[in-house]
Amino acid sequence: MEPIEVLLKKVERGEIDPYDVDLKALIEDFRQRLGEVSLPYVGLFLEAVVRLLKLELEYFFPSVEIKSRERKITLKEVKEALEDLHLEDLLPVYQVSVGRPKGSIGTPRSITTEKESLDPPLHKTFSPKEYIRRLKEYGLEDWQDVERFLLSLTDRVERVRFLMAWLIYQQD
Numbered sequence: 001m002e003p004i005e006v007l008l009k010k011v012e013r014g015e016i017d018p019y020d021v022d023l024k025a026l027i028e029d030f031r032q033r034l035g036e037v038s039l040p041y042v043g044l045f046l047e048a049v050v051r052l053l054k055l056e057l058e059y060f061f062p063s064v065e066i067k068s069r070e071r072k073i074t075l076k077e078v079k080e081a082l083e084d085l086h087l088e089d090l091l092p093v094y095q096v097s098v099g100r101p102k103g104s105i106g107t108p109r110s111i112t113t114e115k116e117s118l119d120p121p122l123h124k125t126f127s128p129k130e131y132i133r134r135l136k137e138y139g140l141e142d143w144q145d146v147e148r149f150l151l152s153l154t155d156r157v158e159r160v161r162f163l164m165a166w167l168i169y170q171q172d
Contacts, residue, residue, distance in 0.1 A: 002041070003030060003048035004082045011075060018075035023056045026078070051081045131165030140166070 007026070010016045016026070030049050034042050055077060140146045146166050153159045 020072040128165045128168050132169045
């Protein structure tokens with residue numbers, strides 16, 4: 001459950017006044033939920049707490065134009081602070097540096113890797129006929145040989161493709 005969902009459920013149950021949100025109680029509620037949620041959502045709730053603390057700071061130290069009038073924090077402001085907070089945004093984009101051998105001339109390459117890059121590329125299609133032909137070339141017809149061959153492969157996608165091809169070949 002995401003922080004915005006928790007907030008909306010509290011409003012539905014009448015625990016939060018939409019025109020006067022008690023940020024201290026809401027932050028404390030989010031802090032208590034940290035032990036109940038899975039690890040990726042812990043980051044999400046921590047980010048929500050940080051955003052609510054920023055909103056509370058703006059309340060206590062308003063800008064010059066707002067200073068003249070007293071105001072309350074509304075549900076709309078809290079919702080806007082938490083609205084663009086999603087689990088996908090917290091998943092890392094990391095960079096892998098690929099060095100060069102000692103003494104070679106050139107600069108190191110870098111590869112930017114995102115979470116989407118774990119999926120196989122869409123342009124590479126799986127052709128069982130090609131994999132069945134390769135299984136026949138390697139002389140892999142019984143399960144023990146196929147199992148040994150599959151375990152020798154380092155690419156998981158290739159393992160699955162060869163396994164699927166072998167299963168299709170066994171059905172025919």
